[in-house]
Amino acid sequence: FxxxxxxxxxxxxxxxxxxxxxxxxxxxxxxxxxxxxxxxxxxxxxxxxxxxxxxxxxxxxxxxxxxxxxxxxxxxxxGRGPTLYxxxxxxxxxxxxxxxxxxxxxxGLTFDPSRHEVRLENPYVPSFLDHVLLRNVSLCGASADLLIHRDGDAVSVEVIHAEGEIRVSVAYDYSRSALA
Incomplete structure (x- = not known):
């Protein structure tokens, strides 16, 4: 497919x-x-x-x-693009x-408004990108700018700016099925 x-x-x-x-x-x-x-x-x-x-x-x-x-x-x-319909x-x-x-x-971006939390679960950045910048991720009147870096297979998340009551968490599940 x-x-x-x-x-x-x-x-x-x-x-x-x-x-x-x-x-x-x-x-x-x-x-x-x-x-x-x-x-x-x-x-x-x-x-x-x-x-x-x-x-x-x-x-x-x-x-x-x-x-x-x-x-x-x-x-x-x-060297050729997709054929347009x-x-x-x-x-x-x-x-x-x-x-x-x-x-x-x-x-793995999810939101938990009850906790004012932005969550990244097992974040993955494809190899064609070095980083992803998310600006003004807003939740419950607060916001954050997130810089997600890829270094090989590893991913790190940096909060480069935040305003208001906002939490940013990163969770990794190292079980076999989560990393497939």
């Missing part, structure tokens, strides 16, 4: 597969974000990061770096939310 640009709606060998079909082999950024969140919830942050990297690369070929509603499901080729909407509201959900999935 994975093309290098994302995960298709239908696999290459399926009878109905057509990479230029609206639903039978195309790539939908919104669906890929949900798939990444599912991977992350089952402890597969690297798989979620692979989708983030694919969407980031695809967006670099798009007008204004804006992900469209969908694009064709052809395999990725060196001729009548895909761009901007598209649900596609516009894709980067936020992908960041949430890879960083």
């Amino acid at each position: 994975f093309t290098g640009w994302g995960i298709r709606t239908i696999a290459l060998g399926a009878a109905r597969y057509n990479p230029m079909s609206y639903h039978n082999g195309s790539i939908w950024p919104h669906d890929n974000a949900l798939i990444a969140l599912g991977f992350a919830r089952y402890g597969h942050r690297a798989a979620a990061g692979r989708i983030l990297e694919a969407m980031f690369a695809a967006a670099s070929y798009m007008d204004l770096r804006r992900l469209p509603e969908l694009y064709c499901g052809f395999p990725r080729r060196r 001729p009548v895909a909407c761009s901007p598209q509201a649900w596609a516009a939310g894709t980067p936020f959900l992908l960041v949430q999935a890879t960083l």
